[in-house]
Amino acid sequence: xxxxxxxxxxxxxxxxxxxxxxxxxxLIGPNRSGKTMLLKALYCAQRTIELTGRxxxxxxxxxxxxxxxxxxxxxxxxxxxxxxxxxxxxxxxMKETNGSIFSYSFGADTESKIIKFENNSRPRTTxxxxxxxxxxxxxxxxxxxxxxxxxxxxxxxxxxxxATALTPPTQGKISKTFIEVRNRLESVLxxxxxxxxxxxxxxxxxxxxxxxxxxxSEGTKKIAIFDTLISNHFLTKDSIVFIDExxxxxxxxxxxxxxxxIGELAKYGMQFFIASHxxxxxxxxxxxxxxxxxxxPVISFDFDGGAAVSDLKDGMPENPIIAQSVKLYEEELxx
Numbered sequence: 001x002x003x004x005x006x007x008x009x010x011x012x013x014x015x016x017x018x019x020x021x022x023x024x025x026x027l028i029g030p031n032r033s034g035k036t037m038l039l040k041a042l043y044c045a046q047r048t049i050e051l052t053g054r055x056x057x058x059x060x061x062x063x064x065x066x067x068x069x070x071x072x073x074x075x076x077x078x079x080x081x082x083x084x085x086x087x088x089x090x091x092x093x094m095k096e097t098n099g100s101i102f103s104y105s106f107g108a109d110t111e112s113k114i115i116k117f118e119n120n121s122r123p124r125t126t127x128x129x130x131x132x133x134x135x136x137x138x139x140x141x142x143x144x145x146x147x148x149x150x151x152x153x154x155x156x157x158x159x160x161x162x163a164t165a166l167t168p169p170t171q172g173k174i175s176k177t178f179i180e181v182r183n184r185l186e187s188v189l190x191x192x193x194x195x196x197x198x199x200x201x202x203x204x205x206x207x208x209x210x211x212x213x214x215x216x217s218e219g220t221k222k223i224a225i226f227d228t229l230i231s232n233h234f235l236t237k238d239s240i241v242f243i244d245e246x247x248x249x250x251x252x253x254x255x256x257x258x259x260x261x262i263g264e265l266a267k268y269g270m271q272f273f274i275a276s277h278x279x280x281x282x283x284x285x286x287x288x289x290x291x292x293x294x295x296x297p298v299i300s301f302d303f304d305g306g307a308a309v310s311d312l313k314d315g316m317p318e319n320p321i322i323a324q325s326v327k328l329y330e331e332e333l334x335x
Contacts, residue, residue, distance in 0.1 A: 001271050002042065002240065004095040009083040011037040011073075014305030022295045023266035026285055026312070027275040028319050029301025035275040036244050038299075039130065042273060043158065043242045044068040045094050045102050046128040049121045062117040065104060070112060071147075071157035079110035083305065089116075096121065126238045129165055129229060130158035133245040135221040137193070137202050138214050140166060165234045166225065175237070177268045178230050181261055185227045188257050193224035218249030223258065237269040247278035256284050263288040279321050282312075289313040 006017045013034040027035040048068055052061040059067075069078045082090045085108035093103040100121040106114050136143060136159055143163040146154045174182075186192050191206035193213065202213035204220060213221060229235045247255050259281065262272055274281065282298075289296040289312040296312040300319055310317040 001097045001238075002046070002094055003097045004093075005038075005042065006091075006093045007038065007041065008091045009087050010034075010041060010090050010092060011081055011083055012305055013037060013301075013307075014083060014087075016299070016307045018297070018299060018307075018309055020295070020297070021271075022297050023270070024262065024272045024274070024285065024288070024294070024296045026282065026296060026298045027273065027301065028277070028282065028298060028317075028321060029307070030303060030320065033301035033303055034305065034307070035301055039242045039244055039273055039275050040072050040156075040158065041092060042094065043128060043130045044072055045092065046240055047161070049102055049119060050124055050127060052119065053123045054125075061119045062104070062114045065117070066112050066114050068157060071160070074153040074156055077111045078114075079106065079108045082106075082108040098122075124238075126236050127165070127234050128240040128242070129162060129235065130242040131162065131222075131225060131244065131246075132158055133248040135218045135225070135249060136162050137166065137221040137224060139163075140202075162225070165232075166228050167232055167234075174230065174233065175268075177264070181265060182227055182230055184257070184261055185223055188254055189220055189223055189227075193220070193227065195228075219251060219254050222249055223254065226258075226261070235270070240271045240273070243272065243274045245276055245278075246274060247276060247281055252280050255280055259284040259288065263292055263294075266294070267292065277321060282316070282319075282321060286312045286316055 001023070003021055004019050005021070007013050008015045011034060012032055027038060029035055044065065048061055048065040051057060051064050066078060069081065073081055075081060089105045089107045091103070091105040093101065095101050101118060102121055103118045104114050105116040139155075140163045143155045143159050146152065147160040191204055193202060193204050196203050204211045204213060204216045235241070246258060250258065255278070266272055276282070285296050288294065294313065298310045298312055298317050299307050300310065300317055301307045
């Protein structure tokens, strides 16, 4: 599990140092303040750790990282990620609960080769995943062609990794907790999403009716992603999941139930990093922090490139999302 992060001069982020991260971590703040940037930076680091030394991959950790940063942030050279060259190099450090450290640093003139790099994390078989705001089930072939054939910027690496992870389900047993989660997800969907090997397409099955995945809502496809990643064994007890704007495409009822399921998965052992603009997300996570007696750190970004850290277990933080909700309520009372 990721326990500490320190980031300096990275895109819109001037500097942040966060200790004691939890099983669920919430990122909030204005647009362009660094929420998604941090999510992607953490994902690139975690995925590099997981892929290093796996299978017959001959690449070193620094080569895998450079490739991840290039295709995830889609810049002509990774040195473009440096916030202010005159302020020094970009630096990133991540510590895990087992004491291992993953860190790197590079300057604005860096093309694709990272020199300062450290990774003493142990090899592992677990997988992390990044779930973007937009659903991908109806775009899998397009995403793969764009990345594997055209080799051009378009859908970033998080989309490609997710498209690759959403392979047709494999056989095998899953844990009791995952079975219970899948049952809850199916209940939320009002049916189930399956892959037809015969037609080579995703389908939504509701009772005796079968629909092409393109005819279902974005919310249905988004919920189905979780179910698929569990059923095909890509996600396991120790996986880390990064979610950008879970509220996108989801009705509040579905969103609240999804967050409740995330709470159960966090209790089971998984770790989550969630970036959001939604009052429903903040409120539901606040309630989970108290009902489950769980620390849920909140990283609140500002336009200056910094961030303040609070804990939902200690109360609702001051933030523009809640402030705007209160403002609208006051305006309603004044009508």
